[in-house]
Amino acid sequence: MTTSAYLREQRDLADGILRPGNTNCAGCGMSIGLQWLEQALENERPTLCIPACCGIVTAGSFPTSAYGVPTVATTFASSAAVATGVASVYAMNGEKDLTICWTGDGGTYDIGVATLSAAAERNEDLLYVCYDNEIYGNTGGQRSSATPRGVKTSTTPKGKAEPKKDMMAIMAAHRIPYAATLSVAHREDFLRKVRTARRTKGFRFLLMLSPCPTGWKSEPEDSVDLILTAVRCGLFPLYEVFEGRRYRINARPDGEPLESYISRQRRYRSELLDLDALRAGIEAQWAYLEAMERTFPAGEHE
């Protein structure tokens, strides 16, 4: 069942977290993520702290706002620190408002990683969501440390030589209460994880693989199916890490070939594409995750 009473409610278009009239591309994964964020939180009105990224450009031009909730456009590296200030003041005034960092991979993996690390280490009461489209999409498609090996970007014209940074492992190493990956093709799992994160106190990190038709050079209508394929072929594992130590895997590869993911994105048509290396990376990652889950399983109540 995908439905819920909230989904069918005839709400005013202005009341959504992401309002219509936003300037995200057709088929943008972030847009789906924001809709689902709202559907998971239902009538809550979180405050968003969004650094420089497509997520803030989509808000549109002053004085209108494509966000129907309080939103701060922070400087590129600062979302976790600005959010710390916001959340601290809400808390000291007894306000229960949820503060969310909504950031791209540039603001998370790269320029904002120190700020993120510090907020995680301080265990700030924040929900940090990275919509990872594996590229600097806002500036027209340059590499980030989230760009996978073999992907062509405007700054890796032959394809990226280095593998993608494992941000989940970095966040797990901070021993934060909750970290999980999100798929825009697995709605129930997505909503459940946002709700789990909502219930959890302290720093929560959610990593969403965000399809980007413009940057990935894929069909907008394929956005969801691409992520489904990424999960099924094992490229994007769905899992949760509790307290940075206890693991739960939510979906396992089902033999879907990696090619069915790669072939529908022209960004992978590069000189340096090495399917064997990508497959080896996937296998190694799964060996690691399986071992972690076996050795340090999440509790039943988690």
Added chain:
Amino acid sequence: MARVLDTGNHFAGDVLALAGEANRGARGAICGAYPITPQTEIVEILRDFQFTKGRVVPVESEHSAMAVCIGGSLAGARSFTASSSNGLAYMVENIFAAAYYRLPIVLIGVNRTLGPPWNIWTDQGDTLMLRDAAWLQFYTESHQELVDTILVAFRVAEDRRVLLPALVAEDGFVVSHTQMVVDLPEQEQVDRYLPPCNVPHRLRGKGVTVGGMTFPHETEKHRWEIQQAMERVPEVLAEALDEFEKVFGRRPHGALSAEHTEDAEVILVACNTMARTLRRAVQRRRAEGQKVGMIKAKLFRPFPRKEFLRAIGPAKRVGVLDRNHSPGSGGIFWNEIAATLQGRSDVLLQDYLVGLGGGDVTPELIDEIFDDLAARNQAADPVWKEVPA
């Protein structure tokens, strides 16, 4: 009011804490804190203070320190922090952001030379780097003035007519680490002096994007509004000083302090502790019957052009002591004063670069400068006092 013996940094920390605590009846206080020599004790004192409603967040960088202040201020709290030198440089992006968001954050700038090479001593180049950041800038000459000005800065910055952040500068080590006696305000007095902090555009649950994209015509309007706010500062500052006098029984300097300028032929301009050394020189020469005077520059942004023109009186020779340097030009105060004096070809304006990198500015040096200025018939390039000609 209690007479207390302590260092400038301790006093700065104490007064920030008093100001933050004074907002306990409103939305509290927030501070992002990151240590750097010679500001460190301020952070330590703030981290040690037990706020009724407030938090000092030990962040990982100055950039984030200001970001926390921005977030806290947007959520409606009284916000403040402190830094120095390269810390300020690292903070710069968010310093500009704070002003463009129109947030009344107070920042203590403990002056220190920008490096490398590393130099921890005082030099106003770090805070003057922020000349165009749309912040109010106060330069203080003493421990007492530091204490008083921090409170005045909160009052002016948070005024609905201004709503801009304010920087209060003190000399590194010369004030920050030097023990002196101060009349330290009581919490009750600060509570009376500072109204509850009200950030009118704070986050209130509405679907507003703060700091989103603007088009050119809107950007121009927002800059114009900042200029309008700056132009209202003298009026708001005057009211803040009147109120300060009522509550604390003394009146700190205003935008500037003109001393013995009514009939002075030669005037020197200085800020921070240099102004105190200068004052002693002026007083001695006055005692000797020389018609010299001084202007102690306190408010750098907005620069009090009208007051300055009024203050120089009949003097035909004005010298500026700049413990800072804008390469390719000269002293930054000198630049400002030159712009202020445009059209006044009757006045000879000479710049002296002194005490750069924390060099001791001695009474003897100031004497030399007075003599040099008195002997000049026309202005020359800025004079480097420590560099052999």
Added chain:
Amino acid sequence: MTEMTVHGRGGQGGVTLAKLIASAYFLRNKYVQAFGVYAAERSGAPVQAFIRIDDEEITNHNQVREPDHVIVLDRTLIGPRVVLGLRPDGWLVLNSPDPPEKFAELFPGRNVATVDATGIAVGNGLGTRTVPIVNTTMLGATAKVLGLELADVEGAMRLVGFGGPNVTSARQAFEAVATRKLPGKVERATPRAPAARTASILDEDLGGMPTIRTGNWATRHPARHQLTPPCNDGCPAGNDVRGFVQAVGRKELDEALQIILRTSPLPGVCGRVCPAPCMEACNRREHDEAVNVREIERYVADHARWPAVTKPTRAERIAVVGSGPAGLSAVYHLARLGYRVTLFELGKELGGVLRTGIPSYRLPRDVLDREISFIVRHGVEVRCGQTVDRQRLLDMTHEFAAVFVATGLQESRALKLGQGYSDMVSQGIDFLDRVRRGEENLTGQRVVVIGGGNTAMDAARSARRIGARSVQILYRRTRHEMPAIAEEIDEALEEGIELHELVAPLRMHEDALGPVLTCQRMRLGEPDASGRRSPVPIESEDAQFEVHCDRVILALGQTPDLSVFPEGSDVREGHALLGLTAAPVFAGGDFATNEGTVTAAIGSGRRAALHIHRTLTGEDLFPPAPPEVAGPERITTHVFAHAPRERGVIVPAAMRQNSFTEVRLGLIDEPGHSAAVVEAARCFSCGVCNECDRCLSYCPEGVMRFKGEGNYEFDYDYCKGCGLCATQCPRGVVYMAEL
């Protein structure tokens, strides 16, 4: 100086087109300038680019306001806005499959050029369907219009770094572009300055809705249609299979029964004996296993509340001859239409082959009686023991407004096995009726059944139940070709019945041990008219063998007895017999169609009722032609978790082989688990919206609305046309329509 404006959408390459045109002139030693407008708009948003060409250095850096020529990359942008500021004699180059004349009304007096750049670009594989990249194609068209040569186009392409399909596309467009000065007078309009409300950051009323209507980014819009579910398409009775299965999935059993009763009055019968072509057609077969429709139908019939019946309201009387499934169906539907129906039956009880030809272990009598009783309660007059011959039929046409004849198949196909064995050779259908009446006992006998249909299975299994020592089925093809329901074959084998495939009987004789049937081994040859491969005798010494037996039962099929109709009658379904009789006479069921299944007979009876109604009243109640069938390619199967079929409970072979009580017990409810509901929930609802809300859930813009009763609304003001609602619709209801 020549100035041009390019109107396009983000991602279509408008700025690159500006650079290409500038490059062409640069190569002709002109001073050129090309630039775009950079803002927050994303892929798909309307954007502009500008070109200047001059013999002297260009010093103007402002946007072009009064262009000499305008190029429009996207046909959805073609509107009055694009000619704002355009000089009267300038060219308007449009990406459109239409000829320039088509724009006479929109752009009177203008010089208009059109080219189907999208078609050319997509044909050459440039861009995506949603955002075709037409810039290089439009370069070819524009170059031609501006009087450039192909060499200029190729040079510009080389300079900017294009090759391959881009050059091909440009060449094709250069050739294909059509130009025309349109009639009428040019009306010049100049761009209005945007009304600027400059708000302050400190204003109270910030944060209104964005003013951008992203609906104008879309090149496609989502729309919805209903398709025919393959199960419905496959049901000869015309049942809304999907409809009642979905109702069971929603736990609305009474609703499910109402849906079935719209088309069939015999759900308990079909739920037991139907070969279920709906299950053959079920798209779920591709995923795991077909939905167990037959058992669900049975469950509904046995568990739902049967509704109250209606009574006749019309004066017309109608006669129905034969109370098999076709007759019963016709009676039911005619009665529901308000007719007074009289049902004539040869036997003592109603039901025809349902009663005489299907053993009660498959179709218990109480189930049959329940459904016949339901039909009869609709005010039907029943006359049993009635022989209807040709004269009686003609008499009926004077008494009734119409007559429907569905007397089934009365003549059994015979087989000559030699003289003197008629006592031990029976017809399967007669055998089954005698078994029903308790007139057969085969204790200790060896029985051979010949045939591969359901009658063969029923005869074999009944023989087993009345004491046969051994039962062997001979079939001349293989099991794969047997018409019997697969489960029936399985159950027969479980009950110890032997099946000999590729065997045909030849003749009977007798030896010392008793009667012997000589058999011929067969192989499969070429397919015959029915598509099944024909059996061909094997030519070899050992291709014949003998089987000792005490009884041979033939189940080779039946044919109708048409003697009831006047000579020269054209007897077929849907054809009213007129002229030879006083009132129209219709034929249906196996009698007319020989389709051989209960469900086909039910459909035939229903169509007869509708046909009679139309003939008598002129009112056409036949359902409209169904839409396209939702085949497996329409189904997003990954949305559905693999789930094994819920199966009905079957009495173990050891317990059932001596009993005529029902073998299959159907789907059983257990605490916390209704097998029928769980099974019904496996239905994909192919081609018909079941309000799953997946389109609503996956809309990235949140601009879909649920409007109740299977309806959803798209907000085309904002829909960007991404197509995710269509790709995520599990059942092929949402699709994208080109604008």
